[in-house]
Amino acid sequence: MSNNLEERYSLNGAKYLAQQKYSEAIALYKQGIETDPTLMSNYWHLCLALLLQEQESEAMATWLSILEKADIEKVNIWTLDLVKVLIAEAIRCEAVSDFESARKMYGYAGIARSEAWKKVKGYKFTDDWFSKNAPIWEQYLIHLASKPEINILEIGSWEGMSSCWLLDNILTHESSRITCIDTFEGSIEHKLEYNDSYIKSVQERFDFNISQTGVSNKVTKIVGSSQDVMRSLPLINYDMLYIDGSHLASDALTDAVLGWGLVKVGGLIVFDDYDFKFPNSVDAGQDTKIGIDAFLKAFCKKVNILHQGHQVIVEKTSC
Structure with missing residues (x-):
């Protein structure tokens, strides 16, 4: 029947x-x-x-x-x-x-x-800004999956969804690692959208979600400003740099320039929120795209643009 x-x-x-x-x-x-x-x-x-x-x-x-x-x-x-x-x-x-x-x-x-x-x-995420990117990442990051000694640097981790996805799908070799930099204080737009108690709980959820991966030993969490922290990181060390911190054009550009020397030739730089726009009442004229476009223009001879949509993915082709 x-x-x-x-x-x-x-x-x-x-x-x-x-x-x-x-x-x-x-x-x-x-x-x-x-x-x-x-x-x-x-x-x-x-x-x-x-x-x-x-x-x-x-x-x-x-x-x-x-x-x-x-x-x-x-x-x-x-x-x-x-x-x-x-x-x-x-x-x-x-x-x-x-x-x-x-x-x-x-x-x-x-x-x-x-x-x-x-x-x-069993992850606990209250926001999901990442899932729509997963199919794109599967396409462009597959060559890194399960390989030994892959190092990824992430600027802006929030509750850890992208970090957990990378650990579960790409950084599966026991020698692969991810470094996560975040103030865990939120950006300008977060402070307008969320109350203080919620923002103060973000780091706790990040820690919980990383623990759920079962491989928290692969994660180095650094609490601080990316523009301070990156100056002390090893050069030519990372196979991928993921820039998802402040949406301000000046910050996106600065993160990219400081991160440039940290990425290996052949490595990837992934920008999030290329289409993000600030309300006129907040920071009009500082949309993320402005900073990313400035980087792409300045480094056009040294990168290969692989994908350009909500995110921009480029390959570093030379120093």
Whole structure:
């Protein structure tokens, strides 16, 4: 009986999606879930239909509600099923040259995998500014994965999500290490958005999440200003520099210039928040992009731009 129901919802839902009748598809999949909550495919296609309808919050809430009920084994299986649905839609979009929609679907797939990863590992993150970057990092950092003596320098760690991802996915060799620099006091925009008690608890969550990796011995945490700390770090030592500290253009540029001599030739420099804009009432004219563009212009003969989007990834090609 359930096989017949699944086939029925699959065929009718696919028809609605193909006709861009997303509201009808959403209603159909919700009806299917009410009829038989054990037909998991209805949940995955409901998430897809909600995303196509640009109801991202509801799609995420649907996915998270499923994760809450799942044991570790089911989390991995169900995540794979949802990702397959999202990737299939991304491939369909690419086939009709809708590359923007394809990019979004790949991004959603990355977020789904990230949520499963967080649950399996028991991490406690209150913010997620990283998951959308994971698919890009998988593409450009794969050559570093599991290699011995890989060293990464991270400026701006916050609760440690990017650090934990690197430890779980790239720095898996016992000799690989990461150095994390942060004041743990937040930047200008954080102080406007969060209260003091929340900001004071960030370092504690960073420490907890790093402990959940099981390899906290690979992490050197340095509390302080990046522009002070980097002056004392060893030259030509790092395979990757990740700049995700202050969003001020002047700070992003200074971090990049100070970090330049620390990165090996052939190493990567990754800038976050290329598209970040300050409100006019805060620091108009100091958007992150200004600082990154200044660095790229000055070092254009010495870097190869690999990726330019929300993040910018460059390879250092010469000293």
